[in-house]
Amino acid sequence: MKKIVVIGGGTMGNGIAHVCAMSGYSVKLVDANEQALDRAMILIEKNLDRMLAKEKITQAQKLETLERLHPALSISQSVLEADLIIEAVPEILSLKESVLREADSVAPENAILASNTSSISITKLASMTSRSDRFIGMHFFNPVPVMKLVEVVRGLDTSQRTVDAIMKTAEFLGKTPVEVQDSPGFVSNRVLMPMINEAIFCLQEGVGNAEQVDEVMKLGMAHPMGPLRLADFIGLDVCLNILNVLYEGFKDPKYRPSPLLVKMVDAGKLGDKTGQGFYLHGK
Ligand SMILES: NC(=O)c1ccc[n+]([C@@H]2O[C@H](COP(=O)([O-])OP(=O)(O)OC[C@H]3O[C@@H](n4cnc5c(N)ncnc54)[C@H](O)[C@@H]3O)[C@@H](O)[C@H]2O)c1
Known part of the structure; x- marks a missing residue:
């Protein structure tokens, strides 16, 4: 090369x-x-x-x-x-x-x-x-x-x-x-995206607010960034797209995107790139 x-x-x-x-x-x-x-x-x-x-x-x-x-x-x-x-x-x-x-x-x-x-x-x-x-x-x-x-x-x-x-x-x-x-989501997104999705379900169901969900994962699991902050960084439209690939690829309901994620994308709240996602970003 x-x-x-x-x-x-x-x-x-x-x-x-x-x-x-x-x-x-x-x-x-x-x-x-x-x-x-x-x-x-x-x-x-x-x-x-x-x-x-x-x-x-x-x-x-x-x-x-x-x-x-x-x-x-x-x-x-x-x-x-x-x-x-x-x-x-x-x-x-x-x-x-x-x-x-x-x-x-x-x-x-x-x-x-x-x-x-x-x-x-x-x-x-x-x-x-x-x-x-x-x-x-x-x-x-x-x-x-x-x-x-x-x-x-x-x-x-x-x-x-x-x-x-x-x-x-x-x-x-x-x-x-x-x-x-070769398999839907490879390894990286097959493991990451269901975790992010589950964090969004926690938020949607009021189990914790965004900061609380992220703090648990940062302090308890040593993640450098909480899953909701990470979702904003990746882009919520990108997360939804990958979850749909997993859902359609495996035909398994465990990959269904959370309704809150779908709603956020419909509203154009895509994370860092639009200035708002689960957090407000400096725009
Ligand atoms: N952004 C991430 O975090 C990330 C991480 C891993 C993999 N990926 C993958 O990497 C790929 C690119 O993602 P990105 O975030 O860099 O996208 P991006 O939108 O930031 O950049 C894409 C670039 O491609 C150019 N482009 C569009 N059509 C073209 C064409 N016909 N010929 C040449 N250039 C063209 C655009 O002008 C743009 O500059 C995607 O497949 C994405 O899934 C993205």
Whole structure:
């Protein structure tokens, strides 16, 4: 692996591009939206400055990282020489399909295609390409430069060679990869989302208010952030979407989203990004 292309420069894509460039890869960061691309490059530089101020990197490392990063608007022109392509566009199946088909049609034969999806089946995404053996889930966590885990998701046809290459690459990025099988929510969201949902049921039923529910989980279970605060951070629409994936994927009522969560999303109270969720945020 030498050349990595990251498609989508939003929350996840700019973080993925940041860690890849910092680890020495030549990185093309592609976004269809020019303003989003500019914002991503500014944010990466800001995050590098923060690391510099904390003496986690040197000025030379900052400059070398920026030199290895190349913003681009076109997928097909960017992936021509790629070894690894990491897709991080929004969680909309039709959008991922068009992006993956375009990348697959022009990328070199041996290139590996990875998706950062948090809930869509890797096997389904792989089937939209001509390289299901060289297709894999590379599930990073937010904020990418800080979070150690990469959940490496093996689709039905993913080859051992692809898994080995991606495990090695994730380690090279300074991450700890954990290999899991393709299944709704993988491991991370299958365990996390029912916990968040149950916390919302507690709130809905008046078992405790938001602070009380979160304090119990922080102080009693050593969670750094309570589940309701975490739900606001992730986005309540994202939580609802993932719970629906679990509910539909397993056809098991234990995954049914709490009516309060549905109501909050209907009201546009999505958490940090809208200024209100289970808490009020500084907007
Ligand atoms: N945000 C999280 O905490 C988180 C965590 C893990 C995984 N994920 C997954 O990562 C993926 C991206 O999520 P995000 O939060 O970074 O989204 P985001 O909305 O912040 O960013 C998506 C970016 O993709 C760009 N884009 C849209 N269409 C495009 C196209 N056709 N070609 C190129 N770029 C295009 C947008 O302009 C935007 O900049 C999703 O699959 C999500 O489920 C998100």
